[in-house]
Amino acid sequence: NKNIHIESIKAIPQTDDLINDCMECGFCEPACPSDGYTLTPRQRISAYRNMEALPEIRNNPALYNEMKALYQFKGIESCAETGMCALRCPVGINTGAFMHALRGENPSKLQDMAQRHFSKVEKGARLAVGAVQALGVNRIANLTESLHGKFEGIPIIPKSLPHRVTDFNQTREITARDRAEHKKGKQVVYFVSCVNRSLSEVGSGTSTFTHTVNLFKKAGITPIIVGDGLCCGQPFESKCNHQVADQATLSLNRELLRASNKGEIPIYIDNAPCAKRIFEAKKRGFLDDHLKLYDAVSYIDSHIVPNLTITPKSEALLLHVPCSITAIGEKEALTRIAGRCTDQLVMSDIDCCGFAGDKGFKQPELNRNSLRHLPLKSDGCASGVSASKTCQIGLTETSGLPFASIEALLDECSEAQKG
Ligand code: SF4
Ligand code: SF4
Structure with a gap:
C-alpha cells in the first residue's frame, strides 16, 4: 500500500485553544506528579478530546456523563496545577492551567470574608496548630489518616506538622x-x-x-x-x-x-x-x-551569601528544588546556595512534589505518588533542604529526613564576616 503513511491517521479534534496544539507526544509526562496515580498531562488532553469530540461518546449521554464524572477527579481534581508539564512541552502547553480553567470561577462569600479578616484567620490557624500539638501530633495524625481512608474529603494531619510560630x-x-x-x-x-x-x-x-x-x-x-x-x-x-x-x-x-x-x-x-x-x-x-x-x-x-563566612557540613544533604523555584528561574541559585552548605549535595530530581498548597492535606495520595522514589535518594543523606514550607512537610513525611528551609540551613552553616 503506497498510501500507508497517510492512511488511518489518528484524529486530533480541536476542542480548546489551550490544548489544540498538543500532538500527544508525551514529553511532558516525566514531570507530572500524578503519573501512576491518575492521569498524565498527555492523557488528560487525550481523554478530554475523546470525551468532547468523538461522536461515539458525545452522542451517547450515559457514556458521556460517566466519562465526565470520572474526569472530574482523574483529570481535574488530581492535577497539582503547578504547570511543570509546560516546561517540558515543545509547544509550551500548560495542562495545569487548562485544568484550572475547567474548574471555572468559584466565588465564595466565606473566602471573601476570610480575605477581609485575614489576621483572624491566621490567628485561628496558629491556635489550631497549637491545639494539635497539645493533643499529640502522632495521635491526631493516626486518627485523621484512618478517617481519611474511610470518608472522602477528610484531610490528614501529617506527623511532620511543624510547631506554630x-x-x-x-x-x-x-x-x-x-x-x-x-x-x-x-x-x-x-x-x-x-x-x-x-x-x-x-x-x-x-x-x-x-x-x-x-x-x-x-x-x-x-x-x-x-x-x-x-x-x-x-x-x-x-x-x-x-x-x-x-x-x-x-x-x-x-x-x-x-x-x-x-x-x-x-x-x-x-x-x-x-x-x-x-x-x-x-x-x-x-x-x-x-x-x-x-x-x-x-x-x-546576591545580597546575603557574599557577606557571610560559610562552613559546609560534612554530611550528605538532599536538595529538592520546588516547582515554583524552577518556574521563576532560580533553580541554579538555590543549588548554588545549598552547595555552599555541604560537601555532598544530592538532588531529588523530582520536578513537582505534588503537595500543591493544601492539596497535600486533602489529597495526600498525589504527594505520596510523586515522592514514591524519594527514599532511594534520601538513603545515606542526613537531612534535606528546600524553599517552600508545604513541600518541606511532604518531603519530611515521605523521606523521614528533616527538610529545612534554605534560610534555616544557611543560618546554621554561616557567620558574619569578620572585619
Ligand atoms: S509535551 Fe505538550 S504536545 Fe506533547 S503530549 Fe505533552 S502537552 Fe501534548
Ligand atoms: S500541572 Fe502538574 S499535575 Fe497537572 S498535568 Fe501538569 S505536571 Fe501533571
Whole structure:
C-alpha cells in the first residue's frame, strides 16, 4: 500500500485553544506528579478530546456523563496545577492551567470574608496548630489518616506538622533612622508569607522568620518587617476565587508601597510559591511597577551569601528544588546556595512534589505518588533542604529526613564576616 503513511491517521479534534496544539507526544509526562496515580498531562488532553469530540461518546449521554464524572477527579481534581508539564512541552502547553480553567470561577462569600479578616484567620490557624500539638501530633495524625481512608474529603494531619510560630514580630513604623540606614543601601522590606507566620521549621520549632532575620543581621542588613493580616492571594487563587485573590494582592500592594517608600527599598518575599504568585500578579498589573521584588533565593544569593563566612557540613544533604523555584528561574541559585552548605549535595530530581498548597492535606495520595522514589535518594543523606514550607512537610513525611528551609540551613552553616 503506497498510501500507508497517510492512511488511518489518528484524529486530533480541536476542542480548546489551550490544548489544540498538543500532538500527544508525551514529553511532558516525566514531570507530572500524578503519573501512576491518575492521569498524565498527555492523557488528560487525550481523554478530554475523546470525551468532547468523538461522536461515539458525545452522542451517547450515559457514556458521556460517566466519562465526565470520572474526569472530574482523574483529570481535574488530581492535577497539582503547578504547570511543570509546560516546561517540558515543545509547544509550551500548560495542562495545569487548562485544568484550572475547567474548574471555572468559584466565588465564595466565606473566602471573601476570610480575605477581609485575614489576621483572624491566621490567628485561628496558629491556635489550631497549637491545639494539635497539645493533643499529640502522632495521635491526631493516626486518627485523621484512618478517617481519611474511610470518608472522602477528610484531610490528614501529617506527623511532620511543624510547631506554630510564636515569635513573628512586625515592624510598626518606619523611623528616620531606618531611612538613614536605607541611604547606605542596607535595608530591605521583608514580607513574611502567611505560611511562615504560622508554621515553624519542620522538626526544630524555630521559625523561618527568626532564621531569616539572623541572616539579615549577619549580612548587616536592617529588615522592615511586614505581613500581619496580609496574603499574596495564592490560597484563594488555588480555590479558583480569582476576584478575592486579586483583592488580597491589591491590599499587599498598598502595604508594600508604604513600607518600601514607594519602591525605593527592595522587597524580600519568603516562601517560593508566594513569590511566584506575586511576580505573576505584578505582570498582570496588580502590583506597582516601582516595587523592586526579590524572591528569597535570589536575594540571599546576591545580597546575603557574599557577606557571610560559610562552613559546609560534612554530611550528605538532599536538595529538592520546588516547582515554583524552577518556574521563576532560580533553580541554579538555590543549588548554588545549598552547595555552599555541604560537601555532598544530592538532588531529588523530582520536578513537582505534588503537595500543591493544601492539596497535600486533602489529597495526600498525589504527594505520596510523586515522592514514591524519594527514599532511594534520601538513603545515606542526613537531612534535606528546600524553599517552600508545604513541600518541606511532604518531603519530611515521605523521606523521614528533616527538610529545612534554605534560610534555616544557611543560618546554621554561616557567620558574619569578620572585619
Ligand atoms: S509535551 Fe505538550 S504536545 Fe506533547 S503530549 Fe505533552 S502537552 Fe501534548
Ligand atoms: S500541572 Fe502538574 S499535575 Fe497537572 S498535568 Fe501538569 S505536571 Fe501533571
